[in-house]
Amino acid sequence: xxxxxxxxxxxxxxxxxxxxxxxxxxxxxxxxxxxxxxxxxxxxxxxxxxxxxxxxxxxxxxxxxxxxxxxxxxxxxxxxxxxxxxxxxxxxxxxxxxxxxxxxxxxxxxxxxxxxxxxxxxxxxxxxxxxxxxxxxxxxxxxxxxxxxxxxxxxxxxxxxxxxxxxxxxxxxxxxxxxxxxxxxxxxxxxxxxxxxxxxxxxxxxxxxxxxxxxxxxxxxxxxxxxxxxxxxxxxxxxxxxxxxxxxxxxxxxxxxxxxxxxxxxxxxxxxxxxxxxxxxxxxxxxxxxxxxxxxxxxxxxxxxxxxxxxxxxxxxxxxxxxxxxxxxxxxxxxxxxxxxxxxxxx
Amino acid sequence: xxxxxxxxxxxxxxxxxxxxxxxxxxxxxxxxxxxxxxxxxxxxxxxxxxxxxxxxxxxxxxxxxxxxxxxxxxxxxxxxxxxxxxxxxxxxxxxxxxxxxxxxxxxxxxxxxxxxxxxxxxxxxxxxxxxxxxxxxxxxxxxxxxxxxxxxxxxxxxxxxxxxxxxxxxxxxxxxxxxxxxxxxxxxxxxxxxxxxxxxxxxxxxxxxxxxxxxxxxxxxxxxxxxxxxxxxxxxxxxxxxxxxxxxxxxxxxxxxxxxxxxxxxxxx
Ligand code: HEM
Ligand code: FES
Numbered sequence: 096x097x098x099x100x101x102x103x104x105x106x107x108x109x110x111x112x113x114x115x116x117x118x119x120x121x122x123x124x125x126x127x128x129x130x131x132x133x134x135x136x137x138x139x140x141x142x143x144x145x146x147x148x149x150x151x152x153x154x155x156x157x158x159x160x161x162x163x164x165x166x167x168x169x170x171x172x173x174x175x176x177x178x179x180x181x182x183x184x185x186x187x188x189x190x191x192x193x194x195x196x197x198x199x200x201x202x203x204x205x206x207x208x209x210x211x212x213x214x215x216x217x218x219x220x221x222x223x224x225x226x227x228x229x230x231x232x233x234x235x236x237x238x239x240x241x242x243x244x245x246x247x248x249x250x251x252x253x254x255x256x257x258x259x260x261x262x263x264x265x266x267x268x269x270x271x272x273x274x275x276x277x278x279x280x281x282x283x284x285x286x287x288x289x290x291x292x293x294x295x296x297x298x299x300x301x302x303x304x305x306x307x308x309x310x311x312x313x314x315x316x317x318x319x320x321x322x323x324x325x326x327x328x329x330x331x332x333x334x335x336x337x338x339x340x341x342x343x344x345x346x347x348x349x350x351x352x353x354x355x356x357x358x359x360x361x362x363x364x365x366x367x368x369x370x371x372x373x374x375x376x377x378x379x380x381x382x383x384x385x386x387x388x389x390x391x392x393x394x395x396x397x398x399x400x401x402x403x404x405x406x407x408x409x410x411x412x413x414x415x416x417x418x419x420x421x422x423x424x425x426x427x428x429x430x431x432x433x434x435x436x437x438x439x440x441x442x
Numbered sequence: 443x444x445x446x447x448x449x450x451x452x453x454x455x456x457x458x459x460x461x462x463x464x465x466x467x468x469x470x471x472x473x474x475x476x477x478x479x480x481x482x483x484x485x486x487x488x489x490x491x492x493x494x495x496x497x498x499x500x501x502x503x504x505x506x507x508x509x510x511x512x513x514x515x516x517x518x519x520x521x522x523x524x525x526x527x528x529x530x531x532x533x534x535x536x537x538x539x540x541x542x543x544x545x546x547x548x549x550x551x552x553x554x555x556x557x558x559x560x561x562x563x564x565x566x567x568x569x570x571x572x573x574x575x576x577x578x579x580x581x582x583x584x585x586x587x588x589x590x591x592x593x594x595x596x597x598x599x600x601x602x603x604x605x606x607x608x609x610x611x612x613x614x615x616x617x618x619x620x621x622x623x624x625x626x627x628x629x630x631x632x633x634x635x636x637x638x639x640x641x642x643x644x645x646x647x648x649x650x651x652x653x654x655x656x657x658x659x660x661x662x663x664x665x666x667x668x669x670x671x672x673x674x675x676x677x678x679x680x681x682x683x684x685x686x687x688x689x690x691x692x693x694x695x696x697x698x699x700x701x702x703x704x705x706x707x708x709x710x711x
Contacts, residue, residue, distance in 0.1 A: 108457055119476070123480060126477045130481050154476070205636070225628070284488070
């Protein structure tokens with residue numbers, strides 16, 4: 096099922112989300128400017144921009160990283176997840192302003208190319224407290240840029256979902272780089288304990304939420320597995336063991352079953368062909384039908400029936416997918432009974 | 443209760459009411475929390491110095507030009523407000539010393555050393571010292587007066603210094619950047635000194651500033667780059683160059699002078 100790329104249209108919800116997001120950003124930037132001018136009136140405008148954008152971007156990054164686990168803890172947070180990519184892109188743009196101002200202010204108009212200067216000016220790579228922390232910010236920015244660019248649904252459809260997911264998991268690498276960027280940069284200048292506490296609070300909040308959400312997901316999974324066992328299901332295969340339009344044959348509770356994977360679905364039927372007992376599990380799905388490897392008899396995977404005008408029917412079985420595992424209930428349905436296929440969801 | 447009511451779909455026009463009711467308190471919480479977070483973050487920042495960089499304002503100053511040990515304009519009486527030092531350390535545009543610009547100017551004008559000139563540039567000042575950026579490069583020379591050239595006074599040693607402190611780039615420190623010192627500014631200071639802006643030493647316990655020179659009385663820049671950002675032990679003989687103090691240090695002995703490697707300079711705080 097190759098669904099072509101369909102842009103999601105703007106709707107009221109999405110506009111509202113962006114309005115609130117940018118009002119929030121304006122709130123942080125505005126407060127930052129007002130408080131700086133009140134408390135540190137001799138600040139330069141460049142330093143104000145550098146610090147206000149850095150602060151805003153890192154706050155947004157924390158919020159972004161909290162949304163995932165919050166949604167796993169309570170589904171009512173889902174509206175925050177739906178448009179998270181706008182959060183991400185906004186965060187990247189603000190971080191970009193920070194980085195650009197830093198590079199211009201500290202590295203431009205000198206005797207070396209500004210980008211090269213980020214890496215070369217301070218050569219103390221072997222010393223923690225003197226470490227050129229800007230380089231860590233630089234790599235974080237590259238990661239955030241790749242994510243921002245690839246966040247469009249267009250890429251989700253053109254990179255495989257798996258690759259896309261992997262790319263977007265690198266946000267955790269960016270986060271780690273940025274913690275070090277701050278710890279080895281600003282925290283080496285601003286010595287007040289407050290900043291160390293602030294940085295740790297952010298880190299502990301994020302890792303704590305991930306741990307709790309992970310724990311909840313695991314215990315839910317365990318509960319689901321136990322429930323399935325009660326209902327007579329058996330765990331029989333890993334999803335990835337079966338290639339597309341192919342099957343795996345299993346013996347469960349005296350039943351010989353072929354499990355087919357096709358079009359993002361999994362169905363299970365008797366492994367024994369009605370013609371001469373050929374092994375259907377070694378067959379393949381052709382034109383939407385399980386096709387026997389021996390003489391080519393065909394059956395629909397969803398109900399075990401041969402396409403008309405043929406009359407052969409196979410027993411069918413219930414299938415469940417939990418995470419990456421396939422579970423089978425080996426008590427057969429009468430031959431030709433339709434059974435909902437289990438849906439594979441990438442996530 | 444119908445389960446469908448609670449199923450969230452992002453592309454729907456409006457958010458289901460239960461979601462809205464649930465999320466609203468979090469939103470209000472954030473609106474309260476964020477300003478508090480910003481306030482405390484700004485509150486605990488180190489204060490900046492009151493040094494100034496008159497970005498965008500060009501000032502013309504008449505005075506006597508000297509080149510050794512570093513380019514300097516000794517402003518005539520009444521040219522600058524009384525609050526500013528008349529010994530104006532000259533620096534180039536961007537992260538460069540003034541030598542390149544002054545060399546180009548003197549290739550067409552002949553030597554200006556000891557002569558009365560009028561220069562235009564951007565003033566940088568603080569902590570009792572004045573610096574001027576020759577913002578318009580070669581066009582910074584407004585006028586050369588015909589008075590006879592004065593002799594550059596010789597540097598006469600009038601004491602010795604020993605102590606620890608930080609090596610700074612005076613352009614940023616005396617006003618262009620806040621903060622113009624410490625770890626976050628380390629890369630920039632290296633860039634500035636590498637570009638020929640004279641190095642200045644700031645002891646960590648006195649309000650003095652010393653332009654650092656080698657035994658030949660030349661700017662000591664390249665050899666200092668590895669020590670920027672550290673607390674450095676410095677010793678040398680001190681003399682006066684108008685309102686500036688200069689310190690001649692033995693650059694060969696310098697590598698031995700870094701005390702407690704890793705001990706950092708934190709600026710004013
Ligand atoms: C090329 C990339 C980058 C460079 C050269 C760079 C440079 C700097 C510098 C010089 C500072 C110290 C500024 C100061 O004196 O206050 C700083 C601080 C900071 N940076 Fe970056 N940065 C980069 C990327 C990033 C990115 C992508 C983020 C993402 C959020 C970020 C977040 C921060 C934060 C939170 C601080 C501490 C707050 C502050 O001191 O302003 N930086 N960075
Ligand atoms: S055994 Fe299956 S087609 Fe003959």
